[in-house]
Amino acid sequence: MKKFLRIRRQLIVMAICTVILAVFGAHMGFAQDAEAVPTMDDIVSIRIGIDTSWVLLTGFLVFFMQLGFAVLETGMIRQTGAVNGLLENFLEAGIGAVAWWVVGFGLAFGMDNGSGLFGTTLFAPGFDTADTIYYGNISVLTMFFFQFAFAATASTITTGAMAERTDFIGNVIYTVIVIIFIYPIVVHWVWGGGWLFQQGFFDFAGSNVVHTVGGVIALVGAWMLGPRKGKVWGKAIPPHNLGLALIGTMILWFGWYGFNPGSTLGAVGVTGTIGIVVLNTTLGAGGGTISAMFFQYFRTGKWDLAATLNGSLAGLVAVTGGCAFISPVSAIIIGLVGGILLLLWGDLLEKIKVDDAVGASSVHLACGVWGILAIGLFAEPSLTPFAANVKAGFGGILVGGGSIDILITQFIGSAATIVWTGVTSFIMFAALKAIGHLRVNSKAETDGNFIDNYEHGQSVWPDVLPLPGDEPVGVPVRSGSAAPAAGD
Amino acid sequence: MKKFLRIRRQLIVMAICTVILAVFGAHMGFAQDAEAVPTMDDIVSIRIGIDTSWVLLTGFLVFFMQLGFAVLETGMIRQTGAVNGLLENFLEAGIGAVAWWVVGFGLAFGMDNGSGLFGTTLFAPGFDTADTIYYGNISVLTMFFFQFAFAATASTITTGAMAERTDFIGNVIYTVIVIIFIYPIVVHWVWGGGWLFQQGFFDFAGSNVVHTVGGVIALVGAWMLGPRKGKVWGKAIPPHNLGLALIGTMILWFGWYGFNPGSTLGAVGVTGTIGIVVLNTTLGAGGGTISAMFFQYFRTGKWDLAATLNGSLAGLVAVTGGCAFISPVSAIIIGLVGGILLLLWGDLLEKIKVDDAVGASSVHLACGVWGILAIGLFAEPSLTPFAANVKAGFGGILVGGGSIDILITQFIGSAATIVWTGVTSFIMFAALKAIGHLRVNSKAETDGNFIDNYEHGQSVWPDVLPLPGDEPVGVPVRSGSAAPAAGD
């Protein structure tokens, strides 16, 4: 018995030693290879790596939309204002970068002072914030860049409506005001934790924040400027270069795959939402393309390229707010309605005599508001929790399990945005008018002169449109040649 | 002794307690920090995050190729059909999105009914599939988008060959038929687990599935339409805008870095293959560029930009099928041959009197078939296992350890694709001809009129090409100015 006990004890000890060795031996193994077992630090640094890559790469696509806006606008207007259009759009990136860094970003995404109206920190963020997490796994500086690309977009929308006749200095001034004041306030309300976020307002990627804001400023500006010289009400001035217009539109659609999917602000753990967003973005664009093309054909008997291009953008703008919260069928419906709304809004502009040169308010305001309200109609109760606000789990009024709650909040948010942006932009443009910097100097609009010559001393295609007094450039002198662009 | 035993027992108990504490203490530590040790769930969600990011971002690049095709085609044709060309290409994205979602994707990638011919599930995939894994670490919706971009590409190839003379309604109808029927069937055969996959057919990124299919439809369409008005056999109609042509080509090459590398359908664990694919894609493009430029110089004494641009695409198309399975030297050879084949095929078209307006069949059919057969020549036994089919580990006939097996299957697959696509597209175009919607109304081709005016009521550059009866647009009226584009 004693012997048995002893053996048993020895067995016990051996077992214990085995266990101890197993455990500590393993640890000794770890010690030999400093990284032999993954830690949560490894996982966290990987998540930061992926999410930062996703947000920056999609942010680069959003930045690329600046080119889309520049050439879409330029293609849609007359060649006499093309240099002006190109430079104004280009400046949104250059001046916008500095203005957004100094003031705009902090006003939008800094810590709220409790009012729910604006941010009060993160102005001019430095390299000491490079590793400070702002949201999820992305840093302050990653968030800064992604949001810079959005700010430039919101601001650049306006120039299209106001093309061919805005004073250049006035353009520089109002661009800065939009980026450091009008736009970031609305951003804070919705995406910076402000009062609209607290109400449970839904705007996934900016039908309200970006497009309604840009569209309202565009409309107020176009109205206060008056029509372009040569504009006849009820008759559109045709685009001078549909090649540029198509290039611009397809760059915008391409960039939208940064705009919407990147708005998840990460990839790990949210790939399901990203998949939904990509699908709905695609179908919304398709819906707008199809309805605008067929509706215009129904009205005019022509397959209108300009209307079809704008139709795709109408669908994209409309689906942007809700793309994470709706079914694919809803995305198609939202796009289809957007494409028609676009054309009806264009008719309305002719009737109320506002010369929106490229239809910016048709695309961004009409369809932006429609997209925001459509969330109140089509939001899926199983998808709204992604928004993580007080209306998470609520559904749109046309969806099973839905209610009117979302629609009411959406209406309030859209109305508040329109009022804020309308009033501030009216004051801004009125002040510019008062100091003589709203409409371009009348010398730019007299016979034989044009804005590109007056403001810029340049012509976009001097071989086709020489400056007054200049000979065409770069064409070899050949005797006996006919006017080369028209046989006779 | 008893005391000793007691001490020993106490030591044992202490040791046990230590171990228990070590183990459970650690678990208690876990409980304090909910994520203190990584789990496989962490790893899986990270892998899904990376692979989804890779496939979507490369898919966005493939989508961007739509712009490349649109402006390449438009630059290569006459300006009188430019609006038509732009709109037809644009529609592939808009209409294609909805058509592919409703029918095409399910037919291509749905579960086979056992016939190996087509898929029967995944039609109109909803947001409930957003987290359902389709392949590796990517979801149904991620796969949907990547493949949508491919489908739009396959479809848009055709419009170039048929440019300047296709009825617009006919174009809309045949686009839908290609996307919901002709194309997805071939996709299923090869990439959806169908009969060609089961035979061990190799087509990594679509020399057969995308390019041969697009090229056959293009050739059949161009042949059935007859030549463009003004076409003289043996003499090419020069491109109206080589700037647009270059922009289109370089966007396509850029987009090809989505097309080929993204076709790994993931990044984790397959970076070696991605590296090979990127290298071979680059070298194949280089080979085609070089051979087309020098071969054309050898024949004409001119350094031909249009031929060189198409040469790069010829190399890209040819290397697409095998880029994951071949050595870099083989990639260069495949590209070099592709660039020459392109030009010889162009000569052949003039002889058999088929007016392929942009050489779509030269690029996509001739080089697509060449690329598929070239896998049978150059596949490396050490690389073919990536295809994970029954010919994994087999090599091409010109490579050490190779055999004729792959070449036979490649020939069968290519021939079957040509027959299927040729027959179905012939029937489709014949039906359109029967209902009067294949060739544009003859009014569009009478003197003084052109397709852009007839179908679209628009001109791509109204300052250079006004519509009949219109004055030029947007040019300031200046007395005494000469025709600005020709000095005298």
Place this chain on the structure above:
Amino acid sequence: MKKFLRIRRQLIVMAICTVILAVFGAHMGFAQDAEAVPTMDDIVSIRIGIDTSWVLLTGFLVFFMQLGFAVLETGMIRQTGAVNGLLENFLEAGIGAVAWWVVGFGLAFGMDNGSGLFGTTLFAPGFDTADTIYYGNISVLTMFFFQFAFAATASTITTGAMAERTDFIGNVIYTVIVIIFIYPIVVHWVWGGGWLFQQGFFDFAGSNVVHTVGGVIALVGAWMLGPRKGKVWGKAIPPHNLGLALIGTMILWFGWYGFNPGSTLGAVGVTGTIGIVVLNTTLGAGGGTISAMFFQYFRTGKWDLAATLNGSLAGLVAVTGGCAFISPVSAIIIGLVGGILLLLWGDLLEKIKVDDAVGASSVHLACGVWGILAIGLFAEPSLTPFAANVKAGFGGILVGGGSIDILITQFIGSAATIVWTGVTSFIMFAALKAIGHLRVNSKAETDGNFIDNYEHGQSVWPDVLPLPGDEPVGVPVRSGSAAPAAGD
């Protein structure tokens, strides 16, 4: 007591068994599910996946810059040399790919023979290197592609300065020499572990390696070629297409978000640096845009689009070398100075009578050198450790804690690069001149002829600029039509 002991022993045994079972049971669980607990292999393959994705996707953006250079140059020159400009830029990608693969990459990044002057391995890397790690987590082939895109950039800078008058065969020859010899040597000195790296020279993304090298070759080439036909000193030849110029510039800015952020050669663990780089790249571009636009307005009274576009590039070039090492305020200052330097350098060129057609040396040489020296002024001691060289932790002379050490090394490195590149490119161009392949044949510059016709037999817009003897193409013959581009 004995009973108590026995119970106690039994409890002990049970406890032990529990522990053993817990430990081994868990391991049995592992055995059942092969991957139930993450290993370091999982982590490593994930890191490779992320870093490869980041480097390749940013590399694709750098490749896309080829299109930017092509259309920026073409827009900035006269239309008579546009085809030539487009083809020369396009060739950098096609010929460059093969040349870089065969020789350049190995010379730049192969193992040093101890001299610190050039690499001696990695020529023509094969698929066997696909999984060989070159640096951090990226493979030889990933590094190959990223650096190919850089090499093509460096080489393509030169064609702009030499536009409209370079012999085409001469262009092909010198392109190859630059890519296989002149450029990779400097790369090796700085990024391949060569003598400048060993000195602690800082050039994060290529102000010296890419831009100074490209700018010196451009200047030497433009000087040795002599001016373009028709050039009047002191008066710029206006750009023929500012639309193309803007498209090119914005593509370059977009591509720069690959160029600079991708130069971390990974994402995991370096997201802080990436954030700083993205911010500084943006602010540097903004600074250059603003200063060039206002400085030119101050001098001419016009808001000059071409100057503003080049201003953004000046800022980008200048900030490229130091973007990982400086504060955002320094980035703005570097950009602002760059934009002014650009314009002053342009004045200087007119005075020393060098016809740099697009201002390539103003952008890339003047601002490249400025950017390299500026690191010696503005580097932050807390950021320089990222460079991991012997000057890690040192600061610039204008920064707290800084010294003159960095500035001295930067000066030496910049001077050595200028001397090397200047001497080798002078010899190269002199040799081309000797064999009659530097300047285009004088037949291309006689009245009525132009380089696009002579070398290429093509016109970029035959509707506006027909070839000598040709009728305009593609325009419907209409009687009584006025010259369409000028009302009268």
